[in-house]
Amino acid sequence: SQALRMVDENSNGFDPYMKKVNETELKQPTDKRMYVLAAALKSGYTIERIYELTKIDRWFLNKFQNIIRNIDSLEKQDGNLSDALLIESKKLGFSDKQIAQAVGSTELAVRTHRKEINLLPAIKQIDTVAGEWPASTNYLYLTYNGKECDITTPSCDHTLVVGSGVYRIGSSVEFDWCAVGCLRELRK
Known part of the structure; x- marks a missing residue:
């Protein structure tokens, strides 16, 4: 979800409602195929059928299916989002806006809930040299799949x-x- 939002500012992530299921589009690798794939999974296509159409590795298809299952869980919430589902959604890369749309709430309400339970991302550092020697670059990213930060943030200006x-x-x-x-x- 997060990766799709990063390359397309109009995307709300791995969204099964952006495109309709179309097997011809599933067969053709394009920049919009991911949304057709999401729609196919949401509509009940099996991993095996999607593999036959796309030749995308089943391991990845299973990961995509996990995202769709999470969307299904969010849509069943009736506006009452559990802490556990919020945490799982953030770990899967869902934005507050994406969660809000699925549960029928607002982005502000989801963000407030997230902050109330102290659910904040950790700062992680990319090891650009795979531990071969100390890295001189400092590439950082935020993730909800971690509790502790790899770096200490300064408290001064x-x-x-x-x-x-x-x-x-x-x-x-x-x-x-x-x-x-x-x-x-x-x-x-």
Whole structure:
């Protein structure tokens, strides 16, 4: 869900309601096939049938099916979202907005609930050299699949430079260069 939101600002994640089931579209790898896949799983297509149509590895199809099962669980909540289901949804990459839509609530209500139970993401660090030697890069990400942060956040005044968005085919490096230029100026 999170990955789809990162590459398409109009996406609400692995959303089974964005596209209709269409076997021709399932057979053809496109940027919208994931939504057709979500619709197929939601409508009851088996993993085996989807594998026959898409040739996507069954391991991945099972992971996608877990997301659809979670959507089904959220849709049965009647507005009363349990802590356990909220935690599981966040671990699966659901946004507060996506959860709210599924349970018939608001993004603010879900966020408030999440903060009330102190459900916050942990900061994790990507080991870019697979433990071969100490990494000099500091690539970080947020996840709900962890309790402890890999780094200590400073309590004094600091400046955070946030990247400009997704990096994908067709985007260019000028956005990265803007962040680098900003950091260089801040260091001066």
